[in-house]
Amino acid sequence: xxxxxxxxxxxxxxxxxxxxxxxxxxxxxxxxxxxxxxxxxxxxxxxxxxxxxxxxxxxxxxxxxxxxxxxxxxxxxxxxxxxxxxxxxxxxxxxxxxxxxxxxxxxxxxxxxxxxxxxxxxxxxxxxxxxxxxxxxxxxxxxxxxxxxxxxxxxxxxxxxxxxxxxxxxxxxxxxxxxxxxxxxxxxxxxxxxxxxxxxxxxxxxxxxxxxxxxxxxxxxxxxxxxxxxxxxxxxxxxxxxx
Amino acid sequence: xxxxxxxxxxxxxxxxxxxxxxxxxxxxxxxxxxxxxxxxxxxxxxxxxxxxxxxxxxxxxxxxxxxxxxxxxxxxxxxxxxxxxxxxxxxxxxxxxxxxxxxx
Numbered sequence: 001x002x003x004x005x006x007x008x009x010x011x012x013x014x015x016x017x018x019x020x021x022x023x024x025x026x027x028x029x030x031x032x033x034x035x036x037x038x039x040x041x042x043x044x045x046x047x048x049x050x051x052x053x054x055x056x057x058x059x060x061x062x063x064x065x066x067x068x069x070x071x072x073x074x075x076x077x078x079x080x081x082x083x084x085x086x087x088x089x090x091x092x093x094x095x096x097x098x099x100x101x102x103x104x105x106x107x108x109x110x111x112x113x114x115x116x117x118x119x120x121x122x123x124x125x126x127x128x129x130x131x132x133x134x135x136x137x138x139x140x141x142x143x144x145x146x147x148x149x150x151x152x153x154x155x156x157x158x159x160x161x162x163x164x165x166x167x168x169x170x171x172x173x174x175x176x177x178x179x180x181x182x183x184x185x186x187x188x189x190x191x192x193x194x195x196x197x198x199x200x201x202x203x204x205x206x207x208x209x210x211x212x213x214x215x216x217x218x219x220x221x222x223x224x225x226x227x228x229x230x231x232x233x234x235x236x237x238x239x240x241x242x243x
Numbered sequence: 244x245x246x247x248x249x250x251x252x253x254x255x256x257x258x259x260x261x262x263x264x265x266x267x268x269x270x271x272x273x274x275x276x277x278x279x280x281x282x283x284x285x286x287x288x289x290x291x292x293x294x295x296x297x298x299x300x301x302x303x304x305x306x307x308x309x310x311x312x313x314x315x316x317x318x319x320x321x322x323x324x325x326x327x328x329x330x331x332x333x334x335x336x337x338x339x340x341x342x343x344x345x346x347x
Contacts, residue, residue, distance in 0.1 A: 028332070149322050153279075184258060184330045187319050191333060194315030198279065203312075 003189040004214035006034035006063060006087060007140055007177035012045055022056040024183040034061035034087050061218050063087040071100035078106045086221045089138060095121050102129035108217050109138040109175060115147050115156050122163045127170035136213060137167045140179025141192050160199045176209040249308035252343045253336050257300040259329035265295035267325035268302060275317040288314060303340060
């Protein structure tokens with residue numbers, strides 16, 4: 001099974017921290033990692049990050065985190081960045097943004113800003129939209145770990161349990177990522193799957209959320225961005241030489 | 244003769260920059276389990292730290308077969324040991340210590 005962590009918060013300013021995170025990920029059994037690229041970062045920095053991940057024998061995935069304040073801002077961001085990144089995630093800060101992100105086919109991942117129930121918008125209506133558009137629900141497990149440390153986890157478990165049950169019933173793919181900024185918040189994929197037991201998720205579902213679902217998103221987007229892609233289901237197999 | 248309680252042995256590896264004591268590891272596992280599953284759950288889990296190597300920062304934890312998913316969840320949720328930032332990774336799970344040593 002190929003395990004993927006689509007949200008590794010490697011620092012773009014501190015290459016040593018990025019190196020430590022990447023080598024820990026590789027040691028724990030991940031094969032592919034997605035690192036959010038801050039807007040306005042040069043190609044050189046991306047190349048350097050790719051090199052660090054290659055040194056750790058990891059497949060590097062470029063990702064952009066859009067945090068729009070309105071649906072219009074989201075559409076502008078998608079127009080600008082969709083073709084430049086392999087994974088596009090949207091931080092849903094309001095219901096209007098969440099609904100727009102849920103129905104847009106260009107969005108890969110739906111994320112929430114916090115675990116505060118008032119600031120999470122993944123409900124049945126959102127799941128119905130996402131099930132048609134193909135967007136996945138992303139949950140950062142390092143964020144869960146830090147929240148467990150800080151406060152009572154009753155509300156957190158209730159909320160996540162409800163969201164995951166909704167996603168399951170509507171067939172919305174779920175992606176578990178680490179979202180780790182510190183190697184000590186990284187866990188083996190099997191340990192993250194064990195943590196998902198707290199949200200009433202069985203081991204098979206959790207392992208799919210750490211492997212098949214994120215890997216599928218990356219593969220689909222790489223195919224779409226390939227120069228051989230023509231249309232859905234149509235791909236250039238061979239180029240003929242000019243006569 | 245069949246045993247009344249089927250057991251599971253977990254090989255653990257502690258990720259911490261500072262040295263850790265076996266008692267602190269045991270306390271961290273117990274506290275995480277109690278916080279998540281309460282005293283009734285903990286009483287049914289049969290948690291016991293069988294051995295711990297301070298130099299390698301690795302050890303073997305015993306629990307009941309039925310409590311394994313809960314124990315793994317509790318172990319994954321540990322972020323501090325003795326108030327120092329730490330992570331606990333499960334290397335292997337086995338039904339006997341002998342098989343666990345063979346797998347490692």
